[in-house]
Amino acid sequence: MRRFRKILIANRGEIACRIIWTCKEMGIQTVAVHSTADRDSLHVRFADEAVCIGGPTSQQSYLNIPSVIAAAEITDVDAIHPGYGFLAESAQFAEICEACNIKFIGPRPDVIRMMGDKVEARRAMKEAGLPVLAGSPDPLKSEEEATVLAREIGYPVIIKAAAGGGGRGMRIVHREEELGPAMRTAATEAAAAFKNGDIYVEKYVENPRHIEIQVLADEYGHCIHLGERDCSIQRRHQKLIEEAPSPVLTQELRERMGSAAVEACKRVGYSSAGTIEFLLDEDGQFYFMEMNTRIQVEHPVTEMITLADIVRNQIFVAQGDPLWYQQSDVNFNGHSIECRINAEDPETFAPSPGRITAYNAPGGPGVRLDTAAYNGYFVPPYYDSLIAKLIVHARTREVAIARMRRALEVMVVEGIKTTIPLHRAIMEDPYFRAGEYSTRFMEQFFERRKNQGVSAASVGD
Numbered sequence: 001m002r003r004f005r006k007i008l009i010a011n012r013g014e015i016a017c018r019i020i021w022t023c024k025e026m027g028i029q030t031v032a033v034h035s036t037a038d039r040d041s042l043h044v045r046f047a048d049e050a051v052c053i054g055g056p057t058s059q060q061s062y063l064n065i066p067s068v069i070a071a072a073e074i075t076d077v078d079a080i081h082p083g084y085g086f087l088a089e090s091a092q093f094a095e096i097c098e099a100c101n102i103k104f105i106g107p108r109p110d111v112i113r114m115m116g117d118k119v120e121a122r123r124a125m126k127e128a129g130l131p132v133l134a135g136s137p138d139p140l141k142s143e144e145e146a147t148v149l150a151r152e153i154g155y156p157v158i159i160k161a162a163a164g165g166g167g168r169g170m171r172i173v174h175r176e177e178e179l180g181p182a183m184r185t186a187a188t189e190a191a192a193a194f195k196n197g198d199i200y201v202e203k204y205v206e207n208p209r210h211i212e213i214q215v216l217a218d219e220y221g222h223c224i225h226l227g228e229r230d231c232s233i234q235r236r237h238q239k240l241i242e243e244a245p246s247p248v249l250t251q252e253l254r255e256r257m258g259s260a261a262v263e264a265c266k267r268v269g270y271s272s273a274g275t276i277e278f279l280l281d282e283d284g285q286f287y288f289m290e291m292n293t294r295i296q297v298e299h300p301v302t303e304m305i306t307l308a309d310i311v312r313n314q315i316f317v318a319q320g321d322p323l324w325y326q327q328s329d330v331n332f333n334g335h336s337i338e339c340r341i342n343a344e345d346p347e348t349f350a351p352s353p354g355r356i357t358a359y360n361a362p363g364g365p366g367v368r369l370d371t372a373a374y375n376g377y378f379v380p381p382y383y384d385s386l387i388a389k390l391i392v393h394a395r396t397r398e399v400a401i402a403r404m405r406r407a408l409e410v411m412v413v414e415g416i417k418t419t420i421p422l423h424r425a426i427m428e429d430p431y432f433r434a435g436e437y438s439t440r441f442m443e444q445f446f447e448r449r450k451n452q453g454v455s456a457a458s459v460g461d
């Protein structure tokens with residue numbers, strides 16, 4: 001069995017720091033890579049070594065495969081952790097790492113590739129026994145074919161991009177006459193965004209909850225799940241708040257969804273940490289949506305309620321270690337909530353880069369802050385606007401909300417606009433507090449505020 005001596009982190013920001021913290025705990029040396037815009041970043045400061053890999057844009061640096069590989073070769077690392085975003089779900093990058101004899105910390109390239117094609121993933125997961133919505137078995141070939149399928153499925157239907165995911169390039173269709181135009185716009189958008197215009201059709205579920213199951217698998221076919229996260233609170237497919245456990249899942253449903261996810265992972269030869277996304281409809285039926293073959297932004301809520309370190313597990317299984325615990329060893333404790341703090345206008349969600357001129361990090365019992373921000377830090381305009389994840393843990397959901405409220409109250413980030421005021425308002429919302437929400441929560445939240453005569457602008461006060 002091999003031991004990693006040194007790992008390169010092919011990422012930036014909070015997740016790069018998060019990975020470095022675990023490497024330090026494991027006695028593994030770390031190499032940071034960074035763009036010219038990230039010279040003063042915490043991941044550069046706290047890694048054992050750092051290599052500048054290119055200019056400020058992601059294309060020039062964090063997505064630049066030759067530069068990342070060159071940095072790995074020069075520093076002689078054993079493995080690369082890709083984090084999330086950037087190269088995390090690039091099957092090609094994983095293959096290149098393998099060819100260079102550098103271990104890619106994630107699943108096998110063929111599995112990444114399969115899950116990246118949503119039509120293939122749907123087929124594979126259906127064969128592996130997961131429930132999927134009625135839909136097309138292959139990419140659509142013509143409007144005539146789609147018309148026949150949509151009549152069978154029944155309206156409303158949804159058109160999705162095969163190469164999409166995360167909600168990009170989707171079109172909801174309520175009536176037959178809208179089908180042709182929706183197909184054409186979806187295909188055009190998909191071709192422009194993903195260089196692949198393939199689309200497929202599926203039954204559309206109204207007011208679903210987005211529930212995802214965290215799995216851990218080793219390279220010998222052992223797989224367990226760490227329960228669910230409820231990620232229904234999002235806007236324009238950007239998650240805002242995640243929590244574990246879901247306020248609506250029964251232990252019985254958790255076990256059914258968890259076992260279904262584990263069986264499916266075994267069948268596709270999955271290894272490393274992964275997430276299976278489900279839609280849960282208003283009747284309590286769940287359906288496979290997508291599989292994410294990476295560590296996710298919202299992984300901390302699962303870590304809080306299970307005491308697992310997901311990054312540590314990823315590193316162990318990538319080394320070739322077997323998972324040493326079984327499903328019966330996983331215990332769920334209390335409730336955890338995460339608020340994503342973005343450098344954005346809380347009204348318009350427009351990015352708000354710039355210098356942080358005053359800063360206070362909340363702490364105290366049950367509070368975790370995953371961030372790479374600090375007082376005086378300049379939030380660059382080139383990347384994702386996530387600057388911090390505020391995570392709380394408590395014995396009950398009620399206390400977790402109270403804890404989040406007080407943590408948000410004392411969290412200070414000045415000089416830029418952030419989503420902190422929006423989160424403070426959501427913590428007061430009666431529907432959020434009752435756990436009664438679907439993926440339409442944010443539109444309904446803004447609607448309620450408008451009706452109460454609270455101008456949308458006051459969210460930012």
Ligand code: MV4
Pocket residue numbers: 133158165166167168202203204205206208209210231232234237277279289290439
């Ligand atoms: C759907 C759906 C309703 N019906 N598929 C958006 C993200 C992508 N992973 C899947 N998405 C959806 N797929 C069918 N057949 C509704 C969504 C959806 C959604 C899903 C999860 C979280 C937020 C969402 C917001 C709007 C739409």
